[in-house]
Amino acid sequence: MKVGIGRERRDGEKRVAATPETVLQLTALGVDVTVESGAGAASGYSDAAYEKAGAHVAGAFDATTFDVLCHVRPLSPELAATLPAGTITVGLASPASELPTVAALAAAQVTSFALELVPRISRAQSMDALTSQALVAGYRAVLEATIRFPRFFPLYMTAAGTIPPARVLVLGAGVAGLQAIGTAKRLGARVSAYDVRPASADEVTSMGGTFISLDLDAVEGAGGYATELAEDRAVRQRELLAPYVAKADVLITTAAIPGRPAPLLVTREMVAAMPAGSVVVDLAAETGGNVEGVLPGEDQLVPTSAGDGVVTLVGMRDAASAMASDASRLYAKNVANLLALMTTDGQVVPDCADEVVAGACLTSGGEVRHAPTAAALEGKN
Incomplete structure (x- = not known):
């Protein structure tokens, strides 16, 4: 043949x-x-x-x-x-x-x-292939964030002063998310992560991250994916995530449901509440995005609600193809x-x-x- x-x-x-x-x-x-x-x-x-x-x-x-x-x-x-x-x-x-x-x-x-x-x-x-390509995409997402973030990822203690580590938040602890956690941790960042599946807590910890629990556990569906939350619970999820997002220097979103549009996890207002100079990388941009208003293949500058600068919103496209x-x-x-x-x-x-x-x-x-x-x-x- x-x-x-x-x-x-x-x-x-x-x-x-x-x-x-x-x-x-x-x-x-x-x-x-x-x-x-x-x-x-x-x-x-x-x-x-x-x-x-x-x-x-x-x-x-x-x-x-x-x-x-x-x-x-x-x-x-x-x-x-x-x-x-x-x-x-x-x-x-x-x-x-x-x-x-x-x-x-x-x-x-x-x-x-x-x-x-x-x-x-x-x-x-x-x-x-979803797993193999997610491995590449999760690694690449962190690299994309580092080149846009105007600060170091690791802690540095020098004679000229101490530079604190970057605070990285990863939403979604599947293969891409876990790889993002591990990569950011190896670069010296302080990493926390959230996934609606409670079983992912041990995996996050094993990669060096701190798991965030919101008491909104979802039922795990076929293939280990979480089932989609009802709209009222999705709204509550965003409300509970908001303070964690606001404290992050770098936010990487990786949540996906095969065959369905990506779940909305972060609103434009949540992005605007982040510190000036922060970076958001949305790996789900091509399937609708985890972040409101994200555009695949484009960087957007979102003014902060404090009026002291901008947050860079990166819509990843062809993430695996970049490597x-x-x-x-x-x-x-x-x-x-x-x-x-x-x-x-x-x-x-x-x-x-x-x-x-x-x-x-x-x-x-x-x-x-x-x-x-x-x-x-x-x-x-």
Whole structure:
């Protein structure tokens, strides 16, 4: 079977869905791998490295000629509509925000697998792209904050005086949040964190952070994610968080609910109450944002309510792509491991009796197999 790895077309996307390492893994399965020329250049992987690993490198890349098409960002509706029936696609699909593409994939009789939908169970950990990319994003968020924050992160005691450590607050203690906590702590900041899931308290502590309890525990849903709070409790949550936000020098928000808009955790007024020179980095900006008014890919200067300066509000976009080499290394392994699960004797044959395969399947046989996405499409129509 022919597996195609194309160059990503979306602006700002530097990752690639296969590396020379995973080409070796895929060809060992008995499939034929073709990589579009220049696909890995932004991630530091040359055409020569792909050829050495056993891939064909194609200057003219026609996505419609492959049995399996691997990608990073969601396909465009136009490309999805041209794929032959029976084509298999593997990649991030963002089904909640890419409904036209989902509809096109179903109409074209494409069997698509969305890595966001891989079940969070032990045997699927090596295919969990949300986790691998969140690891990169959480680390990057702290770096973005440090270059904008006009002070040191660590405590310094000098002959000229003492510089206190920065106070960092992380909202959301999933993979990205925990990585942000650990990174900020290693830089010497005083770190506190909040998550609506009480079980995350031990994880926050293990990373060197101080857990904030608001007595608003949520029920933990599938995959370890918190269920969305009712509106009245969400309002109360923001009220209880306000004094902690007001004391923070750096605020990093990471809360997300797969397939749903990001929960609003911080209002514009809460940002304005922070000290002058503070920095807010919202990792959920591309899915609506945890911070009111955030814009993905843009920095905004929010005047403080005290009138003594501004707070920098950073809407992260393509966070993992900003560290394209290692992000691609991890992501490509996720893709290759899922393909390996579905490949026997050189043939990619998805077995929907397997809970991992069934869980990751977005469209098949002309139908949308992911119930929430199917319902969203019904509502749109």
